[in-house]
Amino acid sequence: MRRREVRRPTIDDVARKAGVGKATVSAVLNGRSRHARISADTARRVMEAARELEYRPNQLARMLVRRKADILAVVFQRGYFFLSWSSFTAEVMRGVSSAAVELGYDLMLHTRDVTDRGEADVLTDGRIDGALLLRDAGDPLVPELLERGFPFVRFFSKGELPDEPFVDADNVGGGRLATAHLLDLGHRRIAFIRGSDGSTASNDRLAGYLCELESRGVEPDPRLVFPILSPQDVPERLPDLMRRPDRPTALFVWSDDVALACIPVLLDMGLRVPADVSIVGFDSLEVCNRSVPPLTSVRQPVFDMAREATRLLGRLIDGEEPAERRILFPLQLDVRGSTAPCPARTNPSLS
Amino acid sequence: MRRREVRRPTIDDVARKAGVGKATVSAVLNGRSRHARISADTARRVMEAARELEYRPNQLARMLVRRKADILAVVFQRGYFFLSWSSFTAEVMRGVSSAAVELGYDLMLHTRDVTDRGEADVLTDGRIDGALLLRDAGDPLVPELLERGFPFVRFFSKGELPDEPFVDADNVGGGRLATAHLLDLGHRRIAFIRGSDGSTASNDRLAGYLCELESRGVEPDPRLVFPILSPQDVPERLPDLMRRPDRPTALFVWSDDVALACIPVLLDMGLRVPADVSIVGFDSLEVCNRSVPPLTSVRQPVFDMAREATRLLGRLIDGEEPAERRILFPLQLDVRGSTAPCPARTNPSLS
DNA sequence: CCGATTTGCAGAAACGTTTCAGCAAAACCG
DNA sequence: CGGTTTTGCTGAAACGTTTCTGCAAATCGG
Known part of the structure; x- marks a missing residue:
């Protein structure tokens, strides 16, 4: 599958083809131009050129300059993720991805076997905007991230440190x-x-x-x-x-x-x-x-909790100070068929 | 969790602190210097400076210039991933991640709801080196990727197009x-x-x-x-x-x-x-x-197949021409307790 | 000891985007 | 009509790396 060495068109190619500067192309394509006001005619020309060249912006370059990756990490206890995946985990991921889609984030799973020290480094190396943490009590990763000011939310476990955002059940x-x-x-x-x-x-x-x-x-x-x-x-x-x-x-x-x-x-x-x-x-x-x-x-x-945790993370990434950064969900009992009155004779502690 | 606005140290900071050029820092830290030969003394100074500043290279910048992300995507049939996660899927992911760790790749799951057209764009926008595809027959994504020369391997389904790499069972x-x-x-x-x-x-x-x-x-x-x-x-x-x-x-x-x-x-x-x-x-x-x-x-x-598919993808990304790009695994029957001789009386088609 | 080679390092270009500052031309105001 | 504001756009800087080219200094061969 030799990688076709056709260079993907860059923003310069589009600019040249449309006869404008690349700042203009960027402004047109991103819509949200604070400084630049674009005439309808120019916008049309740019769009056309982009379409003809099949231009797709290189996301890495965007991420680098915007300092935003639009990617969230889901970090489970080390080794947990693929060892004991379960219905619970699936439900967690459903909730996370549901909110992630709405907020415009992709999801990343870290699988590389890294040392504790390295784990925080991997998360904060720029490829990720924030992390959802499902980790044990006393995890060293948590204070490390807190100290670096990296946005994260712990979920399905209780936050232990002051100021540590988490979503848990009662x-x-x-x-x-x-x-x-x-x-x-x-x-x-x-x-x-x-x-x-x-x-x-x-x-x-x-x-x-x-x-x-x-x-x-x-x-x-x-x-x-x-x-x-x-x-x-x-x-x-x-x-x-x-x-x-x-x-x-x-x-x-x-x-x-x-x-x-x-x-x-x-x-x-x-x-x-x-x-x-x-x-x-x-x-x-x-x-x-x-x-x-x-x-x-x-x-x-589970679904709602994962969803809520993800949204909280979104707000933290945006730099908002959410009113409530420690969310506790109430629980209730669903009685089904697996419980019945205690059989008197088989219980030695009764007589 | 206001993001601490301490700027992360860059390679320039390290270079300045060590009193060398940043090319030297890069060479020292990456080891593999073709052009640059580094004296032991300089290397030590650079390492020390990096350690003191807690320097960690920005991966985005690396990815951009190296044109390599060290990330693989796992792409399931749309909607499948979180809707019907199962023991099978878990086993697939175990196999993939096992090989990914060895090859030095991270894994990415795409969750954004994109159109078919957009799906190929998302995969080829630079954030990913290759993709593992678990997709239905006749999927339009496949010819699209093939045409763009983007490295991928289809697994747990039969390749339909000439030259399409896949790993399947018999x-x-x-x-x-x-x-x-x-x-x-x-x-x-x-x-x-x-x-x-x-x-x-x-x-x-x-x-x-x-x-x-x-x-x-x-x-x-x-x-x-x-x-x-x-x-x-x-x-x-x-x-x-x-x-x-x-x-x-x-x-x-x-x-x-x-x-x-x-x-x-x-x-x-x-x-x-x-x-x-x-x-x-x-x-x-x-x-x-x-x-x-x-x-x-x-x-x-399943585990081995997923592993093998991932390794094949690794070779394709490296630009190798693997001897076999279409791998078929043989199957065998494990007889356990859920099968028994046909009960003669309850089968109306017998008499 | 002189030219050729090797060693060790630095400056600059490149990667492809966004954004900042600037600048003509047009429009507006009194 | 002169000055201010708005409009529409451009060039350059920045993001943080890697890598290419170049260039002194050191080493080597005879």
Whole structure:
């Protein structure tokens, strides 16, 4: 596919052909001319020349001089992006791209394996106007970007630093909601399947779970807080929890993707859902309706949150001082088919 | 987050600080100096100055003058990317990014809603060195790019034009493999669930299915070729096929994602898998092992194919004339638990 | 020790755009 | 009609790199 060495026409070619200066061409093509007022006749000539030459401005040159790339980066936890892509991630990307289209941005995914130090460099090297960050708590990238004054918004995790813009859900409240639902159904041995240590979302949900248990006078059992980080790990890990003699009668799982992976594994162990074990997920993605049984889940407006985060980033890039740079979305519970009253006989803690 | 207006240090600043010309700085930092030979002492001074100033070259300027962006685009069928992201897509991206890292490329996803005409313009505007295309048959973008001499590789679809580089699997062979397996199990009423009309992959698998049926003397029934384009559509569409009195005893489904979505729906209809209905998927992704029952599927080396396509693209960008610019991967069948011998009594076409 | 070669570096051009400052000509005002 | 403002456009500077050309100084060969 030898690259055809026909030089693409430049703005000079258009200017020459139309018999005007290139400043005029630029003004005509960009419309927004503060200084230059263009006569209708000249504009027509320029347009015609551009059309005939099939002129398309070189975006790199534009970006360089305008100091604006019209590109946003989406930065996930290192390695996360392609390792454990999930329905959740897809929904995030849908929300981001929906807003990006409206604001006129393209999206970039950084895949190069860079050191922590290098990561901030890569983001601030001019090719990108701002970044959406889905990163763990205590990430060194965040203070680095903040210090450099590079526009970013953290989403689906809580901002930790003063002045750090973020969009998150009320995960503590969500944790309470799910736990309260299971308690109301009579469950007492409720396990919380948590995610990564660094995930503020998972940690907040855990906090809500503990808080609700205590406020209802149920003693939390630390052995019922059980980490499963990804759907892949479920077949191997979950049986460890469920084969205990005092196994839980309900699972509150930090993510829909993990919760959905639990169902076939439980079935395989001879445990029916929800007759023997109730499950509550988190996010309430569309797939929750398609599982058998449909998954009860705390609804997080993932699409809207991603959208809002992107718009906030847009405002920050434009140099606006948004009234609210820390946005918290409320949560609510979608009760579906995966939760049922606690089966009295199989619960050793009841008698 | 007012953008700190500290000007980033440029190559001039480094040159001044080190007391050398900027050509020297460039030579030192890039190493590969054909013309310039640098003394060890000068190199040290430059490095030191760069470190002290925390100098990071502006990539835009580099890209402009080098006429190289070190960025690859991944271009899916319009709208596909975020609408129906799936395990398959994730695997594709894993393969692409794996090769991209090795070759030193970043990845870009185009999300802006552009017209067909505009799409080629966006790709060739200088921000990107080459593109990986996952597009339907007869896509107007392809001849456009070919004519402009822009480097691209089509993957997971068959190249149609002369000289068009592509990486695909032997889908006809795969279709025969799956169909033969079901025929061997005694099935005669085998449905083929096909994807989009434009998908060469789905069409080739259909061709293989028809070919194998005929070569075994089984009359193909056109009513058993049934389109379901995405997992979301399964609950609504599949019952139409399976409620017929002469319903098929086996499904050969064009994609794992759709095949996996069929299992709960069939269960819901009271049909056991594989006792009542056998299912064969396509791709044999890792998730096939995690379903209940595990999904029999034609294995397509998605990761390797994506990787190979990316490497081919790399060579095309470098202006090499690769020996083979049309790569076809062979397929094989992974028999798992979702296929079983045909149940004689429930198949009206047998007697 | 003299011419030829190599070494080490600097200045300037180039990449293709946007934007700033300027400048004639035309239009306007009293 | 003389001065001010507006109109319509142009040339040059700027963006921050890489790379080409050139040129002294150092080294080498005999």
